[in-house]
Amino acid sequence: MASTIRVRATSNGDITEVQALIQHPMDSGFVKDSKGELIPAHFIQELKFEYNGKDVFVADWGPAVSKDPYVKFSFKGAKKGDDLKISWVDNKGASDTTTAKIS
Amino acid sequence: MKRSLSLALLLAVIFALPPARAATEADYKAAYAAAEAASKEATGLRNQWTTTVATLAAAKKAADGGDFDRAIAAAKEAEALAKASIFQATSEKEAWKTMEIR
Amino acid sequence: MKARSAILFGSALAALVVGALASTHVTAADKVDPAADIKAFQNFFFQKFPNVKHEDFANGPYSMNEDMKRQWQEKEEFPPYEFALDAGKEMFATPFKNGKTYADCFPDGGIGIRQNYPYFDEKEGKVVTLELALNRCREANGEAPYSYVKDEMASLTAYMAYTSRGKLMDIKIPDDPRALAAFENGKRYFYTRRGQMNFSCASCHVQSPGERIRAEVLAPALGILNAMPIYRSEWSSMGTTSRRFVTCNSQTRAVPLEPQSDEYRDVEYFLSYVANGLPISGPGARP
Numbered sequence: 001m002a003s004t005i006r007v008r009a010t011s012n013g014d015i016t017e018v019q020a021l022i023q024h025p026m027d028s029g030f031v032k033d034s035k036g037e038l039i040p041a042h043f044i045q046e047l048k049f050e051y052n053g054k055d056v057f058v059a060d061w062g063p064a065v066s067k068d069p070y071v072k073f074s075f076k077g078a079k080k081g082d083d084l085k086i087s088w089v090d091n092k093g094a095s096d097t098t099t100a101k102i103s
Numbered sequence: 104m105k106r107s108l109s110l111a112l113l114l115a116v117i118f119a120l121p122p123a124r125a126a127t128e129a130d131y132k133a134a135y136a137a138a139e140a141a142s143k144e145a146t147g148l149r150n151q152w153t154t155t156v157a158t159l160a161a162a163k164k165a166a167d168g169g170d171f172d173r174a175i176a177a178a179k180e181a182e183a184l185a186k187a188s189i190f191q192a193t194s195e196k197e198a199w200k201t202m203e204i205r
Numbered sequence: 206m207k208a209r210s211a212i213l214f215g216s217a218l219a220a221l222v223v224g225a226l227a228s229t230h231v232t233a234a235d236k237v238d239p240a241a242d243i244k245a246f247q248n249f250f251f252q253k254f255p256n257v258k259h260e261d262f263a264n265g266p267y268s269m270n271e272d273m274k275r276q277w278q279e280k281e282e283f284p285p286y287e288f289a290l291d292a293g294k295e296m297f298a299t300p301f302k303n304g305k306t307y308a309d310c311f312p313d314g315g316i317g318i319r320q321n322y323p324y325f326d327e328k329e330g331k332v333v334t335l336e337l338a339l340n341r342c343r344e345a346n347g348e349a350p351y352s353y354v355k356d357e358m359a360s361l362t363a364y365m366a367y368t369s370r371g372k373l374m375d376i377k378i379p380d381d382p383r384a385l386a387a388f389e390n391g392k393r394y395f396y397t398r399r400g401q402m403n404f405s406c407a408s409c410h411v412q413s414p415g416e417r418i419r420a421e422v423l424a425p426a427l428g429i430l431n432a433m434p435i436y437r438s439e440w441s442s443m444g445t446t447s448r449r450f451v452t453c454n455s456q457t458r459a460v461p462l463e464p465q466s467d468e469y470r471d472v473e474y475f476l477s478y479v480a481n482g483l484p485i486s487g488p489g490a491r492p
Contacts, residue, residue, distance in 0.1 A: 006287060019283050067441045070283065149468065151460035152401045184401070191398060199396040202407050204249045205241075 007100035009084050016078040016102055018049065018057070020071045020086060028063040043091055047071065050085040051078050078102050131171045134178035135162055141185035150192035155184040237385040239378050239478060242392065246479040250427040254415070263431035263486040265424035269415035273422060277490065286363055286436040286488040289443045293364030296357065301346040307361070310342035319362075319369035319485050323474050324377065325384040332387050332470040335362055336445055353464035354451060359434040359443035359488075366433065366487030374431060374485065376478040391475030394468045395426075400459030406472070421492060428480045430473065432489030439492065446473055 004023040009016055022044065029041025041063050049057040056075045078084070080102055087097040138159055145151045162177035250262060254269070261268040267277045284290075297315065300306050308314035312321075322335035333341075339361055340350040351357040378384050398405045407426065409418065414425035433446045444452075447464035450472070454461040462468055 006283070008283065021283055021285070021287065023288050068285065068288070070285075146460075149462065150399050153455060153458045153460055154401045156460060188401075191403065195397045195399070199393055199398070199405065202396040202398075202405060202411070203392070204411065205245050 003098045004096045005086050005088070005098045007084065007086055007098065009078075009100050009102045011078060011080050011102050015074050015076055016084075017074040018072065018084065020049075022047070022069055022071075022088060024068065024088075024090065026063070026065055026067045026069060030063075041091060044069070044088045045091050047088045048086070049073075050087075051075070051082065056084075128166070128171060131162075131166050131174045131178065134175045134182070135159075135166070138162065138178045138182035138185060141182050141189065145185045145188040145192070148189060148192040150188050152184055152188045155181050155188060158184060237389045239385070239388055243479045243481060247427060247482075249411070250414075250425055254425070259482075260484050262425055262428035263480070263483045265429060265432055265489065265491065266415075266422040269425070270422050273492075280490055284436070284488075285438070285490050286434075286443060289360045289363045289434075289436065290367055290488060292357075293360035293362070293367075296361055297364050301343075301348050303346055305346050307339070307342055310338070310345070315365060316368045317372060319366045319487070320372040320375045321377075323470065323477060325379055325381065325387060325474070327379060327381055327384075330383045331467070332391075332474040334446070334465065334470055334473055335365065336447060337465050337470070353445060354448035355440075355442055355444055359445050359448075362434045362445055363443065363488035366485055369485045370487070371484050373482050374428075374477060374480045376474065376481055378478060387471045387474055388478065390468070391471030391473070394472040395475055400454065400457030402457040404457040406453065424491075426476065426479075428483045428486075430476050431480055431483055432486045432491075434487060435489040435491045437491050443488070 006021040007018065008020075009018045011017075024044055025042055026044065027039045027042040029038065031039050033039050043063045043065065044061050047057075047059040047061060048055060057071075057073050059071070061069075082102045084100045084102055085097065086100065087095060089095040142151065142155050142159055145155065158177050158181035162174045162181055165171075165177055166174035247259075250257075251259065257268045264274075264277075267274040297307050308316075312318055319335065322338070323332045325331075326333045336353050336358055339358065340353070343350055351361075378388055395406045398408070409423050410426035410429060414423050416423055430446055433449065434443055435449070436443050440448075447469065450469050451461040451464060
């Protein structure tokens with residue numbers, strides 16, 4: 001199965017700009033399905049970006065974040081060609097990890 | 104003066120009407136059948152309205168609950184909606200051309 | 206407010222003028238003339254929006270609104286249809302149980318052909334859309350058809366549109382009275398008012414493109430199908446051309462037709478033909 005994480009990290013010298021798109025239903029637990037039954041809450045609880053073994057961006061998410069969430073941020077200190085590690089864990093214990101090269 | 108006169112007229116009209124009798128299932132069935140027929144005609148013209156369908160369903164629901172006054176009112180509304188959609192479909196057979204870009 | 210009423214008054218005036226022109230043309234109206242229709246249709250939009258580049262009409266509301274255009278350009282760097290596109294690519298390459306693939310059903314292996322759909326099938330005597338052709342391909346190979354409105358169908362058409370990006374819409378109307386009748390029927394469907402709201406497709410997409418309907422900016426009818434299928438933030442998912450027709454109908458309080466019913470196929474034929482010469486921009490993303 002293809003990764004649930006899409007990342008694009010570009011460095012312009014000093015600053016690295018990161019964009020990520022994550023495929024996840026992000027069910028809030030308040031929505032009913034077509035049979036009228038509640039869809040149980042299912043959402044990413046923690047999203048983490050690591051560079052050189054150090055966290056550069058950590059998000060504690062809840063059920064209010066939309067489906068297939070998109071994140072954009074930037075940080076200092078990385079170089080072109082370095083690795084950026086991205087991982088998430090959801091409230092059902094599922095997770096995914098990927099590594100992206102900074103370009 | 105004028106006002107009290109019209110009020111008197113209104114009262115006279117109200118009292119002149121026969122006392123309302125409770126609607127029966129038979130009244131409802133007649134009203135529903137008329138509405139359903141008009142709605143089927145609209146579907147046949149490929150121009151059914153969502154509101155007609157919803158109002159017909161509301162009529163049936165009220166009747167199932169024994170509220171025939173409400174059921175008849177809904178059936179009549181559904182019939183009016185269906186007739187409006189039939190009118191629309193019929194007039195649009197030619198009227199659409201006025202909108203066309205030429 | 207003042208500007209708005211001026212616009213409304215202007216469009217009312219334009220409608221009157223159009224009406225007046227139409228009545229003088231009545232005698233010639235009986236003949237179906239797609240070549241004249243496409244010219245009039247495109248000129249209408251080119252004149253209404255003189256500052257919009259012609260190929261930009263394939264980008265819907267983004268050609269009408271500077272703010273939206275900037276947001277969209279940023280979004281295009283990381284488009285929300287990307288997952289569907291990847292899924293579609295994978296599905297397209299995966300063989301059926303009998304070993305054949307979608308590529309076997311289409312000319313040029315199905316790559317870069319979106320601009321030729323829908324086409325008029327002279328054997329069947331009807332319009333065949335890309336979605337219809339995909340499901341027929343599945344059924345011919347012993348697979349169950351997909352839903353016409355979303356999910357797998359949207360992923361497949363997203364991939365096929367993507368491989369055709371930039372190619373100019375090239376719909377042919379063969380010299381066949383049935384093809385002309387299908388075109389005319391599609392045109393009639395496009396302009397016919399329906400539903401309790403008494404709206405035709407043209408009420409929004411000819412009379413008011415660029416105007417707001419609630420929080421959204423209406424897309425021009427010209428080139429509106431070039432961006433299909435689309436990811437709509439409102440739906441939080443992808444939708445096909447069929448889905449667009451169905452939801453447009455229900456929004457005007459008309460009971461939608463079955464996806465791929467004759468009327469929908471014909472209106473797709475009409476709208477695609479009048480967009481000939483505009484590039485395929487799908488898959489698209491819309492608010």
